[in-house]
Amino acid sequence: MDLIQLRQTYPRPQPLLVLGQQLRKQHSSEHAIWLLQQLEMYWDALRLEAFRQPLHLHFESQALQMGSRWPLAERRARELFKRFPQARLLEIGAGIGGDSLELARTREFRAVEQEDGRRLYLEHNLRVSGFARVEVCGGDGLNQLEGVQLIYADPARRNAKGRQWHDLSPDPLALWGLGLPCCLKLSPGLDESALPTGCDLDYVSHQGVCKEAVAWTPGSGKVRAHLHQPNGDWLVAERRPAPPCIDLLPGMWVHEPDPAAIRAQAWPVEGGRIDESLALLATPPGVVSPWTQAFEVLEIADADRKNLVQLQKKYDFQPLEIKKRGFEVEPEELRKKLPRGRTGGAGVLYLTRVAGRHRALVCRRPAQA
Ligand SMILES: C[S@@+](CC[C@H](N)C(=O)[O-])C[C@H]1O[C@@H](n2cnc3c(N)ncnc32)[C@H](O)[C@@H]1O
Missing domain, CATH: 3.40.50.150 (Vaccinia Virus protein VP39)
Structure with missing residues (x-):
């Protein structure tokens, strides 16, 4: 089996042990290793969208990792x-x-x-x-x-x-x-x-x-x-002055912009910042943008451990997503300290700063609301 046949036969990751044994029956051990490496890098290239048509290409590991x-x-x-x-x-x-x-x-x-x-x-x-x-x-x-x-x-x-x-x-x-x-x-x-x-x-x-x-x-x-965009198009947003901070209230939506928009300071939805040190924006409910992930704010609360436990008891989220911005916390460590929810459906505990104070935002992603 040559490289192209190998890639066509195994277009998705497989355990390599058995495949390696088969290849060694047909090829020198050196060539079999090269084929396996090329196959693995082909899977990586597909996953990373590293090349438009990778089937016939030859890869080198470091160059593939650095590649566009x-x-x-x-x-x-x-x-x-x-x-x-x-x-x-x-x-x-x-x-x-x-x-x-x-x-x-x-x-x-x-x-x-x-x-x-x-x-x-x-x-x-x-x-x-x-x-x-x-x-x-x-x-x-x-x-x-x-x-x-x-x-x-x-x-x-x-x-x-x-x-x-x-x-x-x-x-x-x-x-x-x-x-x-x-x-x-x-x-x-x-x-x-x-x-x-x-x-x-x-x-x-x-x-x-x-x-x-x-x-x-x-x-x-x-x-x-x-x-x-998933359909191949590109959206573009230009740097603009940071919008002013506004009061965040329950019922509003908080938006987390795409990382490129954050780096570019493009502020891609019309809204106000919830804290002057963060790139999180607040809008009235219903604002949807491909540039942001939105969270419907159900409650804004103190973020001490005792209160977080109370909040999770009250909302009973399962699955519970824990997010943080501008807040020193290890989400997986915190999760172990919170009660496991059962009937509350999917929800988000967003630990962040609001107008200079550490706060817990109890949220749902709008599609889940
Ligand atoms: C990040 S990689 C390029 C990856 C490539 N754009 C891609 O998408 O596959 C940079 C390459 O530049 C080469 N390089 C660095 N300095 C160079 C120079 N002065 N002249 C020629 N090649 C150079 C390195 O050997 C390396 O392979």
Whole structure:
């Protein structure tokens, strides 16, 4: 059985022991191990949405973990084309092609990858995806700038703890220093004050997680949140001043914005903040938005342990969801101290701050209400 047949036969995770024994009857033990690793990484790629069509691709574990999710890579490639349709593009540090495969759908360009093993997989992946015309080079991309008019890079972290630009490779400062138009995929935890003046910044979320911050130079200083929809569309919300704090009352809905909207300070529903240090918004009941998870507030109460026990006795939630924002508590530890509910249906104990005070919000998710 070759790799493609193996992936087609086992499209979902399986125990590998028996499969490994079968493969070793047909292949050398080294090749059988490679096949199993490629099969496992294929399952990961599908789960992570790491590549649009991963069936024929070759993966390398670290490069796969670092790789872009394809809907995000697609959005970026399209935006790059929209902003700079004609410019000669160089991708510095292409890995195994998470971005290259989407860039290749929009334009011709050159991709550089300094690690030889990865570069071979990159070439393979481009070829089997029908993009053999992408020029792939080895070595340091920063030394291959002749004729280049536009740069894309998704720098890798040199060391797991590093939080500075120079801990990234290629180094964003070196790239911005070239003075060429540039799109860099960076960590959403970046320090915005260290970005070039006037760049545009996109915070992008996927599967409920803010996955990346994309910096565009030159730009006009816009900061936006991008939210991937299940149907493939993107929603965009722009940074705006924080809305004022308002009084939270039972019956109102509290909204927890998507993480990209929080990072972008996009305040994606019309409402007031419940606390000036938090990104939680309160609205009248019935406000629904794809940008937020909403909670109908049934009661606002003291959040000491004794009172939490009383609240759970009163509402008898089962299942009970415990959430926290701006509140030091270990939800699973707290759960052990609360009575187990039976008949109250699903409910949420939201431990947070309201107008500077620690409070417990007894809530239901509106669909459960
Ligand atoms: C985060 S990975 C890129 C992942 C890729 N965007 C994807 O989605 O699959 C960064 C890659 O840049 C390569 N790299 C780092 N500095 C480089 C340089 N100066 N020239 C060429 N490649 C470089 C690393 O070897 C690594 O494979």
